[in-house]
Amino acid sequence: MEKNSINAVEISDVWKKFFICQDRTRSIKERLIFWGRQRVEEFWALKNINLSAPVGKTIGLIGRNGSGKSTLLKIISRILYPSSGEIFINGRVSTLLELGAGFHPDFTGRENIFLNGSILGFSRKEINLHLKNIIEFAELGDFIDNPIRNYSSGMYMRLGFSIAVHVKPDILLIDEVLAVGDLAFQEKCLARIKDLQKQGKTIIFVTHSPAQVRELCDLVVWLDRGEIRSFGAAEQVVAEYTAFLGGAI
Amino acid sequence: MRRQVREIYEYREMLKNLVAKELRTRYKGSVLGFLWTFFNPLFLLIIYSTVFSFVMRVQIENYTMFLFVALLPWNYLASSVLQGLVSIVQNGSLVKKIYFPREVLPLSIVMTNLINYLLSLLILLPALIIFKVRLTPALFAFPLILGVETLLVASLVLLLSVANVYFRDLEHIAGIIITAWFFLTPVFYPASIIPLKLKAFFYLNPITPVIESFRNVFFYGTWPEWNSLGILALGSLILLFLSLAIFEHFQKAVAEEI
Numbered sequence: 243m244e245k246n247s248i249n250a251v252e253i254s255d256v257w258k259k260f261f262i263c264q265d266r267t268r269s270i271k272e273r274l275i276f277w278g279r280q281r282v283e284e285f286w287a288l289k290n291i292n293l294s295a296p297v298g299k300t301i302g303l304i305g306r307n308g309s310g311k312s313t314l315l316k317i318i319s320r321i322l323y324p325s326s327g328e329i330f331i332n333g334r335v336s337t338l339l340e341l342g343a344g345f346h347p348d349f350t351g352r353e354n355i356f357l358n359g360s361i362l363g364f365s366r367k368e369i370n371l372h373l374k375n376i377i378e379f380a381e382l383g384d385f386i387d388n389p390i391r392n393y394s395s396g397m398y399m400r401l402g403f404s405i406a407v408h409v410k411p412d413i414l415l416i417d418e419v420l421a422v423g424d425l426a427f428q429e430k431c432l433a434r435i436k437d438l439q440k441q442g443k444t445i446i447f448v449t450h451s452p453a454q455v456r457e458l459c460d461l462v463v464w465l466d467r468g469e470i471r472s473f474g475a476a477e478q479v480v481a482e483y484t485a486f487l488g489g490a491i
Numbered sequence: 492m493r494r495q496v497r498e499i500y501e502y503r504e505m506l507k508n509l510v511a512k513e514l515r516t517r518y519k520g521s522v523l524g525f526l527w528t529f530f531n532p533l534f535l536l537i538i539y540s541t542v543f544s545f546v547m548r549v550q551i552e553n554y555t556m557f558l559f560v561a562l563l564p565w566n567y568l569a570s571s572v573l574q575g576l577v578s579i580v581q582n583g584s585l586v587k588k589i590y591f592p593r594e595v596l597p598l599s600i601v602m603t604n605l606i607n608y609l610l611s612l613l614i615l616l617p618a619l620i621i622f623k624v625r626l627t628p629a630l631f632a633f634p635l636i637l638g639v640e641t642l643l644v645a646s647l648v649l650l651l652s653v654a655n656v657y658f659r660d661l662e663h664i665a666g667i668i669i670t671a672w673f674f675l676t677p678v679f680y681p682a683s684i685i686p687l688k689l690k691a692f693f694y695l696n697p698i699t700p701v702i703e704s705f706r707n708v709f710f711y712g713t714w715p716e717w718n719s720l721g722i723l724a725l726g727s728l729i730l731l732f733l734s735l736a737i738f739e740h741f742q743k744a745v746a747e748e749i
Binding site: 320323340 | 501502504505507508512516519584585586587588589590591743744746747
């Protein structure tokens with residue numbers, strides 16, 4: 243992939259098409275019976291997306307449900323591939339689509355830190371380096387050496403979040419997971435994100451909270467039905483978006 | 492291709508952790524736990540030696556060991572294929588949420604079974620001595636034969652795991668094909684009893700030279716047939732590159748298809 247020292251992420255002319263089958267046929271028998279009669283609909287989840295995320299900036303993605311925010315995050319993190327267009331990524335990406343994906347319920351919290359950290363692409367050395375901070379941040383205390391099937395859902399989430407923000411990615415993608423745990427922990431998450439911002443990390447996150455956008459973002463992208471409706475300074479785009487929502491209601 | 496291989500290497504920590512997870516959790520909750528890794532081949536050995544010494548007399552001398560040295564590497568192939576086939580589909584939730592080179596999933600299954608096979612040698616070698624099979628320097632060829640088999644198994648599992656995402660029937664077909672394949676491979680019979688007319692056909696089966704080589708070095712104490720093993724090694728290497736390329740092409744839509 244091409245390197246560009248100014249932009250952490252560069253998206254040029256990206257389109258993403260999904261096929262929506264009314265009745266998903268997979269087996270040969272069904273394929274033969276319904277030959278040519280399958281109703282496959284095309285759905286363009288992203289249309290003509292051009293976007294650059296400068297290194298060290300925080301970019302918010304806003305938009306109504308189904309506007310393509312998560313699809314865009316998945317394309318940047320390479321979980322999905324665009325139907326056409328190109329993506330350039332400069333640095334290591336860590337994705338927070340779902341907290342604790344890949345945890346093994348029978349393993350202890352500590353073992354899961356190593357398992358999950360390695361799935362995120364980090365070496366044992368790097369994880370060891372941050373182990374103490376991860377455990378401290380997750381506020382698990384002695385529970386860290388218990389199998390995580392005994393954890394409450396809050397503890398589970400806190401551990402997942404803690405791992406993802408401590409192993410140092412260059413680019414952090416976050417999908418609506420900032421509403422983790424109680425209010426005190428949420429405050430801590432926000433503080434941690436601000437820390438990462440100060441360290442010059444690039445952050446792209448999806449949110450529905452205008453307050454969070456104003457507090458954290460340098461730039462905001464407003465997605466509407468797969469297209470970029472507006473892109474610019476946080477204050478201005480949020481104002482446009484809230485005005486639009488007001489009109490919609 | 493080079494980028495792909497480098498990326499798999501960068502995720503070696505994940506590969507290692509998945510293998511450790513597989514090995515640890517397979518017998519989780521059982522009283523004997525990890526010891527099952529040894530008990531499985533041991534019980535197989537006891538059953539076969541009882542049956543073939545007392546019940547069904549086979550003309551081949553020391554038939555228990557004749558079978559055992561071939562059955563273990565066959566099981567390595569069969570369980571890798573059957574478990575590896577579903578590795579991507581079963582980890583669907585992970586594949587949809589986190590990016591990592593998808594090759595890691597099938598490869599971790601191959602490595603787990605490789606380690607299991609190596610551990611079963613701790614039963615095989617003492618058994619060979621107890622059954623008075625003469626061990627010779629030909630054993631030094633063992634790592635080479637195992638390497639060739641691993642190349643073959645890895646290519647196969649890579650291909651099948653990604654194919655299964657698009658064509659789930661493979662899961663159900665695989666069991667039958669593996670059974671048929673078992674009977675078409677000289678595991679429980681010597682290659683010498685294959686009728687001459689069919690011999691060429693049997694040697695189209697890529698696993699036949701591997702099984703024969705294992706039997707040569709462990710059982711007969713002779714060196715493997717270098718020609719067929721060499722050709723197979725080359726073929727497996729080409730197949731591996733091909734599998735990686737095919738995998739790379741088809742893995743892109745995996746998160747959507749699961």
